[in-house]
Amino acid sequence: MRQTMEDGVSEVLSSVVEDIGEAVTRNISGAQILHELLSAPWLHALLKIYECLIQFQKMKPNPFLPYASGLSYEIMTLIQRAPHPSPEARELFGLLSSPHVQALLSSHDSVAQEDYLPVLPPLPDELPEDEEAMRIVCLVKNNQPLGATIRRDEETGEIYIARVIHGGLADRSGLLHPGDLIVEVNGNPVVGLEPAKVIRILTNSTGTILFKVIPNSTQVSSNQKPVYMRAMVDYCPRKDSSIPCPDAGMSFSRGDLLEVVDQSDAQWWQARKLPCGASFARLIPSASTLKSKQREHWWCQPLHVHTCMRPLASAASENEQTSGDDKSMTGEEQCVTAMLHTDMHQWWRLTALLPLFPQKWTTLKTLKLVDEADSDFTEGIYLAGFRRSFHVWKRTSFKKRRQSCSSCSPNSSAMATPYEEVVLYQRPPQENHRLIMLVGASGVGVNELRKRLIKLNPSTFQGPVPHTTRPMREGEQMGREYHFVTKELFEYMVCNHRFVEYGESKGHLYGTSFDSIDEVLKHGRMCIVDAESHSIPILRTRKLKPFVIFIKPPSPERLRQTRKNATILTNDAVSRPFTEEDFVEMEEVSRLIETKYKQFFDSVLVNDGLQDASMKLCSIIHQAQNEPQWIPVNWILSEEQ
Numbered sequence: 001m002r003q004t005m006e007d008g009v010s011e012v013l014s015s016v017v018e019d020i021g022e023a024v025t026r027n028i029s030g031a032q033i034l035h036e037l038l039s040a041p042w043l044h045a046l047l048k049i050y051e052c053l054i055q056f057q058k059m060k061p062n063p064f065l066p067y068a069s070g071l072s073y074e075i076m077t078l079i080q081r082a083p084h085p086s087p088e089a090r091e092l093f094g095l096l097s098s099p100h101v102q103a104l105l106s107s108h109d110s111v112a113q114e115d116y117l118p119v120l121p122p123l124p125d126e127l128p129e130d131e132e133a134m135r136i137v138c139l140v141k142n143n144q145p146l147g148a149t150i151r152r153d154e155e156t157g158e159i160y161i162a163r164v165i166h167g168g169l170a171d172r173s174g175l176l177h178p179g180d181l182i183v184e185v186n187g188n189p190v191v192g193l194e195p196a197k198v199i200r201i202l203t204n205s206t207g208t209i210l211f212k213v214i215p216n217s218t219q220v221s222s223n224q225k226p227v228y229m230r231a232m233v234d235y236c237p238r239k240d241s242s243i244p245c246p247d248a249g250m251s252f253s254r255g256d257l258l259e260v261v262d263q264s265d266a267q268w269w270q271a272r273k274l275p276c277g278a279s280f281a282r283l284i285p286s287a288s289t290l291k292s293k294q295r296e297h298w299w300c301q302p303l304h305v306h307t308c309m310r311p312l313a314s315a316a317s318e319n320e321q322t323s324g325d326d327k328s329m330t331g332e333e334q335c336v337t338a339m340l341h342t343d344m345h346q347w348w349r350l351t352a353l354l355p356l357f358p359q360k361w362t363t364l365k366t367l368k369l370v371d372e373a374d375s376d377f378t379e380g381i382y383l384a385g386f387r388r389s390f391h392v393w394k395r396t397s398f399k400k401r402r403q404s405c406s407s408c409s410p411n412s413s414a415m416a417t418p419y420e421e422v423v424l425y426q427r428p429p430q431e432n433h434r435l436i437m438l439v440g441a442s443g444v445g446v447n448e449l450r451k452r453l454i455k456l457n458p459s460t461f462q463g464p465v466p467h468t469t470r471p472m473r474e475g476e477q478m479g480r481e482y483h484f485v486t487k488e489l490f491e492y493m494v495c496n497h498r499f500v501e502y503g504e505s506k507g508h509l510y511g512t513s514f515d516s517i518d519e520v521l522k523h524g525r526m527c528i529v530d531a532e533s534h535s536i537p538i539l540r541t542r543k544l545k546p547f548v549i550f551i552k553p554p555s556p557e558r559l560r561q562t563r564k565n566a567t568i569l570t571n572d573a574v575s576r577p578f579t580e581e582d583f584v585e586m587e588e589v590s591r592l593i594e595t596k597y598k599q600f601f602d603s604v605l606v607n608d609g610l611q612d613a614s615m616k617l618c619s620i621i622h623q624a625q626n627e628p629q630w631i632p633v634n635w636i637l638s639e640e641q
C-alpha cells in the first residue's frame with residue numbers, strides 16, 4: 001500500500017474523495033467537512049509536489065566516484081612518467097589536461113560531494129508581522145559591483161533601489177528591482193541613513209550580502225529589444241553635473257557605436273559600447289537630455305565659462321548613488337560644456353587659422369585655374385577633377401559662410417542629433433553600389449589615391465563627370481572630360497540644388513552634380529568622389545548611402561619623409577615641392593576636419609606609403625560594398641515610414 005501511495009497518492013485520494021462524497025449524500029455526520037478538506041486544491045497541489053519529489057529520489061544518479069579530478073590527475077602523472085607513452089596515451093593526456101575537461105571534472109566532483117556554495121544563512125528568527133511583503137535577498141559579490149543605484153526619499157529618509165543596471169549582478173539575480181525599499185543590508189537597518197553610508201556598507205561587504213527589501217508592488221517588467229545608436233557628440237559622465245550617478249556613467253566619443261539596452265527612463269538610458277566588451281550596461285544621457293544640454297550650450301557664448309549648468313555639488317542632492325566604488329568627484333569641469341565648446345571652438349579656430357596661410361586662402365581675383373593640370377588622361381581613362389580649385393573657391397567664400405554659420409548650429413544640421421539610430425546593412429546584389437566618398441585635408445593625397453584606384457580597375461571604379469561652362473577644347477568630348485553647359489543652364493542647376501559642390505575659376509563655373517554620380521552608379525560601377533568634408537551631410541542620403549573614408553596624414557616624420565620628392569600644385573597652377581608650411585597646414589586642417597566630422601567617418605586611412613595606402617583603400621572599399629555595415633536606420637526605411 002505504501003508503494004502505491006508513493007506512486008499515485010493523488011489517484012488514491014480521488015477514490016477516497018469519491019467514497020466520502022457518497023457518504024455526504026447519505027448524510028453521514030462529519031463527512032461534509034472531510035470531503036471539503038480532501039478536495040481542497042492546495043492539498044492536491046501539495047500531493048503533486050510530494051509525488052514529484054518521490055520520483056526524483058528514485059531517479060537520482062549516484063556518482064561512480066566522488067573525486068574524478070583526482071583520478072584524472074593520477075592518469076596524467078602515469079602517462080608523464082611512462083618512458084614511451086603510446087599515441088593513444090598522449091592523446092588522452094591532451095584531452096584530460098584541456099581546461100574544459102578539467103572544469104567539467106571539477107564541477108562533477110562538486111556535485112558528487114554535494115559541495116553547494118554558498119551556504120545560505122538561516123532565515124532571521126523574528127520576522128516582522130507584515131512578513132508577506134518582505135523579501136530576503138542574498139547575493140554573492142565576487143569582486144564585482146552590485147550594478148544598482150540607490151536614492152533616498154528626502155521626506156521619509158527611506159532608501160530605495162533607483163536603477164538596476166542591465167547585465168549587472170542585481171539584474172542577473174532577478175531579485176532586486178527599481179522602487180524596492182531597502183530595509184536592511186547585512187543586518188544593518190538603513191532607513192534614515194545617508195546614501196553614501198549605505199554605499200560604504202555595500203562597498204565594504206565581501207562574499208554574501210543580505211538585503212531585506214520590501215518589493216515595489218507597481219513593478220513593470222521591461223523586456224526591451226536593444227537599439228543601436230551612433231554617438232554624434234562626445235560625452236564624459238565624470239564631468240557632467242546632471243548625471244544622477246557618475247560612477248555608473250559611460251563616456252563615449254563621436255562615431256562610437258552604442259547598444260542601448262534600456263530606454264525606460266526618459267532622461268537616462270543604459271547602454272554598452274560596441275564591439276561589446278562589457279557584460280553590463282552603463283548610464284548615458286537620453287537623446288532628449290543631450291538635446292536640451294545642446295540647446296543650453298548653444299545659447300551660451302563659446303569660449304566662455306559655461307554658467308547654465310548646475311555646479312557639480314548640486315548633483316549630490318539627488319542622492320542617487322551607485323553601489324560600486326564610492327569615488328569622490330571634486331573640481332571637475334563640466335564635460336558636456338567642454339564637449340560643445342570644443343565643437344564651436346574648432347569652428348572659431350578654423351576661421352582664425354585662415355589668415356595664417358595667405359598664399360592658399362586667395363581671393364577670386366588671384367585664383368588660378370588648375371583644370372588643365374588636374375584633368376588627367378591616362379591609358380584612355382579620363383580623370384577630370386578640380387578639387388584644389390574647389391578648395392580655393394570655398395576658402396575665398398569662407399567669409400560668406402562664416403556669416404551664416406548659424407546653419408551649422410546644433411539645432412539646424414545633422415550635428416543637431418546627439419544619437420543616430422543605425423542598423424547593420426548588407427547591400428543586396430541587385431541594388432546600386434554605395435557611393436564611396438574620400439575626404440581629407442588639401443594635399444594629403446585624396447586625389448592621388450582616387451586616381452590610382454580608378455586606373456587600377458577602370459571597369460569597376462569611376463568618378464562622376466563634372467559640369468563646366470568653359471568652352472570645349474580640341475580633342476575633348478562632351479560628357480567624357482566634362483559636361484559642357486551654358487552659364488544659364490549651370491545657374492539653373494545651382495538654383496535647383498543639382499550640385500554637390502560647385503565653384504568658379506578663371507571666370508568659368510565647375511560643379512559635380514548628383515545626376516553625374518547617379519549615372520556612374522546606374523551602370524553598376526562604384527562611384528568614387530573626392531569632396532570637401534562639409535559636403536558629407538549633403539551626400540548622406542538614403543539613395544547614395546555614402547561610405548565615408550577619411551584620408552589622414554601619417555606621423556609628422558613620415559609625412560615629411562614620404563613627400564620629400566612629391567610636388568603640389570599652387571594656385572598659380574605651378575608644380576612645386578611641399579614646404580614646411582604646407583605640412584603644418586595639412587596637419588592642422590586634418591585635425592580640424594577630424595574633430596568636426598569624425599562621427600560621419602566609416603573608415604580612416606592613413607596615407608603613409610602610396611602603394612600600401614592604395615592597397616588598403618581597395619580592401620576598405622571591398623568591405624564597404626560586400627560586408628555588413630552600420631548605416632542610419634532611415635536609409636532603409638521606406639518613404640512612408
Ligand SMILES: Nc1ncnc2c1ncn2[C@@H]1O[C@H](COP(=O)(O)OP(=O)(O)OP(=O)(O)O)[C@@H](O)[C@H]1O
Nearest residue numbers: 387388442443444445446447448562566567608610
Ligand atoms: N603617400 C604619398 N607619398 C608621397 N606622395 C604623395 C602621397 N600621397 C600623395 N602624394 C603626392 O602629394 C601631392 C598632393 O596629392 P593630391 O593632389 O592627391 O592632394 P589632394 O589631397 O587631392 O589635395 P588637393 O585637393 O588640394 O589637390 C601629389 O603630388 C601626390 O602625388
